[in-house]
Amino acid sequence: MADMNFTGPDPELQDLLASRPQLEMHAQDGLCFEGVPLNSIADQYGTPVWVYGAETIRARYASLHNAFAAQGVPIHIHYAVKANDHLAILNLLHKQNAGADVVSIGEFLRATKAGIAAKNIVYSGVGKSEAELETALAAGIGQINAESAEEVEMISTVASRLGVIASIALRMNPDVDAGTHAKITTGLAENKFGIAAQDIPAIYARSSSLPGLQVVGIAMHIGSQILSTEPYRLAYEKGAAMVRALRQTGQNVEVLDIGGGLGIGYQDEPGLSPDAFATMVRRVTNGLDVKLMMEPGRYLVGPAGLLLGSVILQKRAGKRFVVLDAAMNDLMRPAMYEAWHGILPLDPTAYRSAMSPADVVGPICETADQFAKNRALPDLKPGNRVALLDAGAYGAVMSSTYNARPRPCAVLVDQGGFHLITKRQEVQALWDGEIVPST
Ligand SMILES: Cc1ncc(COP(=O)(O)O)c(C=O)c1O
Numbered sequence: 454m455a456d457m458n459f460t461g462p463d464p465e466l467q468d469l470l471a472s473r474p475q476l477e478m479h480a481q482d483g484l485c486f487e488g489v490p491l492n493s494i495a496d497q498y499g500t501p502v503w504v505y506g507a508e509t510i511r512a513r514y515a516s517l518h519n520a521f522a523a524q525g526v527p528i529h530i531h532y533a534v535k536a537n538d539h540l541a542i543l544n545l546l547h548k549q550n551a552g553a554d555v556v557s558i559g560e561f562l563r564a565t566k567a568g569i570a571a572k573n574i575v576y577s578g579v580g581k582s583e584a585e586l587e588t589a590l591a592a593g594i595g596q597i598n599a600e601s602a603e604e605v606e607m608i609s610t611v612a613s614r615l616g617v618i619a620s621i622a623l624r625m626n627p628d629v630d631a632g633t634h635a636k637i638t639t640g641l642a643e644n645k646f647g648i649a650a651q652d653i654p655a656i657y658a659r660s661s662s663l664p665g666l667q668v669v670g671i672a673m674h675i676g677s678q679i680l681s682t683e684p685y686r687l688a689y690e691k692g693a694a695m696v697r698a699l700r701q702t703g704q705n706v707e708v709l710d711i712g713g714g715l716g717i718g719y720q721d722e723p724g725l726s727p728d729a730f731a732t733m734v735r736r737v738t739n740g741l742d743v744k745l746m747m748e749p750g751r752y753l754v755g756p757a758g759l760l761l762g763s764v765i766l767q768k769r770a771g772k773r774f775v776v777l778d779a780a781m782n783d784l785m786r787p788a789m790y791e792a793w794h795g796i797l798p799l800d801p802t803a804y805r806s807a808m809s810p811a812d813v814v815g816p817i818c819e820t821a822d823q824f825a826k827n828r829a830l831p832d833l834k835p836g837n838r839v840a841l842l843d844a845g846a847y848g849a850v851m852s853s854t855y856n857a858r859p860r861p862c863a864v865l866v867d868q869g870g871f872h873l874i875t876k877r878q879e880v881q882a883l884w885d886g887e888i889v890p891s892t
Pocket of ligand 1: 536
């Protein structure tokens with residue numbers, strides 16, 4: 454499938470600022486995030502540094518929750534831990550009453566460590582090992598979304614061995630095109646995820662007869678960064694029809710888990726509106742009498758994160774390259790998905806300077822180590838700082854230490870102050886655990 458990233462013209466720096474209420478430009482302090490000058494964070498902790506905004510996360514959680522409340526639809530939000538698995542972020546969402554959606558035992562343990570009770574955790578993913586299932590079931594996990602007939606058998610075996618009852622939902626692959634990037638679409642028959650609709654009734658019936666299992670319903674997740682309600686509507690109509698069909702055969706169906714995937718406006722394209730989404734969900738599930746669950750990740754945390762970097766140098770070799778101290782090992786999305794991230798200088802005078810095109814790159818020895826191509830930016834001097842916007846989701850979680858680059862530190866801004874939430878990795882820590890044989 455072709456790259457489906459938004460391809461509109463680049464917004465101007467002022468427009469990027471204007472459309473993000475969490476950002477503000479102060480004449481003296483420069484770019485501020487939730488009222489905190491980003492320069493003060495960079496002065497104290499250096500760059501690159503991840504910066505997250507607690508109020509932005511709370512506000513986004515509330516906007517989603519309230520959109521459903523306005524429709525009179527109770528919704529159970531399970532935050533998709535994969536988007537940003539920092540303990541501080543998980544704890545913050547836990548305090549908003551979110552459960553968690555996890556895809557590995559590591560994520561499960563992180564979520565419980567952050568305070569989320571096992572019973573409020575849903576376990577998704579195509580390949581959960583027996584050992585992982587055992588740990589999750591022994592801890593009392595709330596629900597497992599099974600992705601294949603084979604997995605259902607595995608869960609039954611493990612639960613029976615432990616003498617517990619596993620609540621499972623079957624993840625149905627609705628075979629709809631989410632209209633997003635090929636690498637983040639999950640609801641097509643050709644994708645590895647879920648069970649084809651025509652196979653659900655037989656697997657549901659079989660699951661209901663197996664020991665150690667209580668089959669509670671249907672789960673769906675069709676992809677990520679989805680900007681229109683239409684693919685969701687198509688998928689959920691199939692899901693609702695399946696719920697009715699299963700009940701007609703006498704099956705018990707209590708839960709419909711509608712997944713995540715709500716897209717955000719990286720390039721100032723309109724993000725998916727929670728109100729439009731909730732309205733559509735109410736219409737499609739009207740009278741269905743199910744417990745509705747959802748698993749948003751990016752929507753909650755994407756716009757709540759920045760990666761701050763400093764300019765190492767500007768290289769002029771025919772074209773202009775702005776070389777940052779942040780790189781693709783920190784923020785992978787541009788290299789991996791050709792993703793577009795806004796880039797804003799911290800210095801207020803930069804906004805009054807002449808703009809000219811530049812490629813913004815990192816120091817890694819890969820051509821893909823590029824954050825932006827032909828981006829209109831002012832002249833940037835060594836030491837000038839920039840913020841890479843909307844980096845709160847699928848940012849730090851995907852980072853690596855490629856080129857022996859230690860991981861950046863992270864800071865949480867809250868109520869006008871800021872707290873270090875991850876220490877910068879020491880270079881020596883890069884070879885922790887490595888063993889040179891003595892022979
Ligand atoms: C099963 C499942 N649920 C939820 C999500 C969260 O998606 P998003 O961050 O786009 O909301 C994902 C991510 O792709 C997923 O695989």
